[in-house]
Amino acid sequence: MKMSDKPELLAIALAWLSQHAPVLYAGGLSFLVAVTRVIYGGGTRRQALLEAALCTLITLGLIPVLEWLGLPQNMATAAGVFTGFLGVKKLAELADRIADWKLPRAGGQ
Numbered sequence: 001m002k003m004s005d006k007p008e009l010l011a012i013a014l015a016w017l018s019q020h021a022p023v024l025y026a027g028g029l030s031f032l033v034a035v036t037r038v039i040y041g042g043g044t045r046r047q048a049l050l051e052a053a054l055c056t057l058i059t060l061g062l063i064p065v066l067e068w069l070g071l072p073q074n075m076a077t078a079a080g081v082f083t084g085f086l087g088v089k090k091l092a093e094l095a096d097r098i099a100d101w102k103l104p105r106a107g108g109q
Helices: 007-019 021-040 045-068 075-102
Strands: none
Touching (some): 021 045
């Protein structure tokens, strides 16, 4: 079966891609930036792929937050690049600092 036999299937696929382009673009950019950053820093291929996968998942998790804040979907691209550039360790440190600030530990530690 060729795609020309089912033109409505191609139209549905293109409509889906068009509707989800900002999310796909953000995830893809996050992946590429993270891979490039890890390889540039001397990491292994395995480290680069794992870091990139984690950054992509974090980016996809941030997109609903952007929508909740009332920001346009195109901001997902910036979030993806930012996530990929900072990396998982830096984002975890940032999240810990924010959590400590907003939710101080019992006993002041």
